[in-house]
Amino acid sequence: MSTPRDAVPGQFTLVLHSHLPWLANHGRWPVGEEWLYQSWAASYQPVFAVLRGLADDGFTDVLSLGITPVLAAQLDDPHCTSSMYEWLANWQLRAMELATDRDRERAAAGTAHFRAAGEALADFEQHWRHGASPAIRALQSSGIVELLGGPLAHPFAPLLDARVRQFSLTEGLADAHRRWGHTPTGIWAPECAFSPGMEDEYASAGVSHFMVDGPTLHGDTATGRPVGGSGVVAFGRDLTVSYRVWSPKSGYPGHAAYRDFHTYDHDSGLKLARVTGRSVAGPDKAPYDPDRADAVIDEHVDDFIATVRARLQEESARAGRPAHVVAAFDTELFGHWWHEGPVWLDRVVRRLPAAGVTVGSLATARERGFVGDPVDLPPSSWGSGKDWRVWAGPQVQHFVDLNSEVVDTALTTLDKRRDRATVRDRVNDQILRETLLTVASDWPFMVSKDTAGGYATDRAHKHAHATREIADAAARGREPSARALADGWFAPDNLFADLDARRLPGPGAYPKGGSR
Known part of the structure; x- marks a missing residue:
C-alpha cells in the first residue's frame, strides 16, 4: 500500500463517455448486436462493479460518467437484455468446451474464461436483468458519480439543423430523467463537437457544463471556461494526461x-x-498470462498517478492558481479494448487520494470554483485534426448531403402536418425517429476510420429510406399506408418510445440551419 504523499494543488477529474449506436435488430455478427454484448460484458459490467465497490468502501464523487440516451435505450431494451443473457451463457459454453482441450495451456485458459463467464452471469442476474436503469440509479444514489447526459441519438450537432439539434438535446435530457429520476446538468456533447452559438442552446436546455477537447481551449485547460455570455462552462480534456493512457x-x-x-x-x-x-502476427502471439499482466498494471497505475501529480503542479504554477486537470476516455476502453482496464481504474481511483490528489467530478470542479474567464470557442471536435473533417471531409461528404436532404424532407413533412397534430401521431413520431437515426455521428466516423464502413453506409441509407418512405405516404395523404409503414419501421427501431414530434420547435424558432 502506498504511503501518503504531500498534497498537490487543484483537482483531478476523470470523465468516462459511454456510447454505442443503435444496434438492436440490425445485424448480429460480425457487425451489429455483437458489439453491444461484447462491450456490456467486458466494460459496462466490470466498470459498474468497480464503482459499486468504491461506493461500498466509502468513496464518493470519483468521476463523471456519461451515458448516451441511445446506449441507455439499448441497455434497457427487453430484446437486448434477453439476448445479452444468452450471449453470456454462450460465452460460458464455449469456455467449457475449451476447458476440455487436450492442450494443458489451452484448457487452463478455457477454465479461466468459464469462471469469468460465470461471474458475469451472476452479476447480470443480480444487477442488470431488468435493464441498466436500476444499476444507474443505484450509482447516482450512492454519490459515487456525476451522470452526464446528451442528445438522443448522438448526432454531430454542428452540422444539424438547429430545430432538430435542440429537440435532440432537450429530449435526451428528458429521457435521462425518465430512466434515472435525475436530469443531468452536464453533458458530453457528441464527439465533443462545437459550433459558436450552441452554448446558448445549452443554456436554454438547462445545461451548466460540457466537455470539449484540449485544443479547443488552445491547450489552456487549467480551468473550465464560461462560453461567451452564456454562463455555460466548457471543460477541456488535458491531452498530456489523457494520452498517457x-x-x-x-x-x-x-x-x-x-x-x-x-x-x-x-x-x-x-x-x-x-x-x-x-x-x-496473430498466430505467433504468446499465450496470455494474467500474473504477468498484473504486475504491469501496478506500474501503469504508479506512472499515471505521477503524471497527474506533475501536471497539477505544472498547471497550477503556470496559471498562478490551483488547476483543474481532466482526463477523458470512452468507457469501452476499460475492459472491451483494454482487458485490464477496469482493474487499473479501480487501483488508480483508490490510490489517488493517498498520493495527495484531490479527486472530483466536473460538477464538483464547477462548485469549487475551478472556472476562469469567459472565452469564445471555435468550431471544433475531438476527432482527427480537432476540426470537423471526420464528419464533413471529402470521403464522407455523401453523408453530409444525405443528412441535409433527410432532415429537410422530415421537417417539410412535419411542418405541413403540424396544424393537425393536436394529438400524438405515430407517423410523425417515426419520421422524426428515423431522421435522428440517419444523422447519428457514428456512420461517417466508421467510414472515415475504415471500421465497418459498409455497415455504417447501409445503416444510414436504411434509416434515410424509412424517413422518405413514411414521409412520402404521409405527404400523399395515404394515412393507412403511412401508419402501416411507421409501425413496420418501429418494430426494429423501437427506441425512445416517449418521443413526441409535437415537441419539435416550430419553423420560426431558429434561422434555417443556425442557432437562435
Missing part, C-alpha cells in the same frame, strides 16, 4: 503483457493471446 499512437493498453484485443482463437472464438509485440 490512450492516444492515436500509444498508451498503456499496447503493452506486451496485456491481453491482445484483435487476436481470437479460431476454434473457441475467445481471446487467448497477449499483445507480445506490435509487429507480431
Whole structure:
C-alpha cells in the first residue's frame, strides 16, 4: 500500500463517455448486436462493479460518467437484455468446451474464461436483468458519480439543423430523467463537437457544463471556461494526461503483457493471446498470462498517478492558481479494448487520494470554483485534426448531403402536418425517429476510420429510406399506408418510445440551419 504523499494543488477529474449506436435488430455478427454484448460484458459490467465497490468502501464523487440516451435505450431494451443473457451463457459454453482441450495451456485458459463467464452471469442476474436503469440509479444514489447526459441519438450537432439539434438535446435530457429520476446538468456533447452559438442552446436546455477537447481551449485547460455570455462552462480534456493512457499512437493498453484485443482463437472464438509485440502476427502471439499482466498494471497505475501529480503542479504554477486537470476516455476502453482496464481504474481511483490528489467530478470542479474567464470557442471536435473533417471531409461528404436532404424532407413533412397534430401521431413520431437515426455521428466516423464502413453506409441509407418512405405516404395523404409503414419501421427501431414530434420547435424558432 502506498504511503501518503504531500498534497498537490487543484483537482483531478476523470470523465468516462459511454456510447454505442443503435444496434438492436440490425445485424448480429460480425457487425451489429455483437458489439453491444461484447462491450456490456467486458466494460459496462466490470466498470459498474468497480464503482459499486468504491461506493461500498466509502468513496464518493470519483468521476463523471456519461451515458448516451441511445446506449441507455439499448441497455434497457427487453430484446437486448434477453439476448445479452444468452450471449453470456454462450460465452460460458464455449469456455467449457475449451476447458476440455487436450492442450494443458489451452484448457487452463478455457477454465479461466468459464469462471469469468460465470461471474458475469451472476452479476447480470443480480444487477442488470431488468435493464441498466436500476444499476444507474443505484450509482447516482450512492454519490459515487456525476451522470452526464446528451442528445438522443448522438448526432454531430454542428452540422444539424438547429430545430432538430435542440429537440435532440432537450429530449435526451428528458429521457435521462425518465430512466434515472435525475436530469443531468452536464453533458458530453457528441464527439465533443462545437459550433459558436450552441452554448446558448445549452443554456436554454438547462445545461451548466460540457466537455470539449484540449485544443479547443488552445491547450489552456487549467480551468473550465464560461462560453461567451452564456454562463455555460466548457471543460477541456488535458491531452498530456489523457494520452498517457490512450492516444492515436500509444498508451498503456499496447503493452506486451496485456491481453491482445484483435487476436481470437479460431476454434473457441475467445481471446487467448497477449499483445507480445506490435509487429507480431496473430498466430505467433504468446499465450496470455494474467500474473504477468498484473504486475504491469501496478506500474501503469504508479506512472499515471505521477503524471497527474506533475501536471497539477505544472498547471497550477503556470496559471498562478490551483488547476483543474481532466482526463477523458470512452468507457469501452476499460475492459472491451483494454482487458485490464477496469482493474487499473479501480487501483488508480483508490490510490489517488493517498498520493495527495484531490479527486472530483466536473460538477464538483464547477462548485469549487475551478472556472476562469469567459472565452469564445471555435468550431471544433475531438476527432482527427480537432476540426470537423471526420464528419464533413471529402470521403464522407455523401453523408453530409444525405443528412441535409433527410432532415429537410422530415421537417417539410412535419411542418405541413403540424396544424393537425393536436394529438400524438405515430407517423410523425417515426419520421422524426428515423431522421435522428440517419444523422447519428457514428456512420461517417466508421467510414472515415475504415471500421465497418459498409455497415455504417447501409445503416444510414436504411434509416434515410424509412424517413422518405413514411414521409412520402404521409405527404400523399395515404394515412393507412403511412401508419402501416411507421409501425413496420418501429418494430426494429423501437427506441425512445416517449418521443413526441409535437415537441419539435416550430419553423420560426431558429434561422434555417443556425442557432437562435
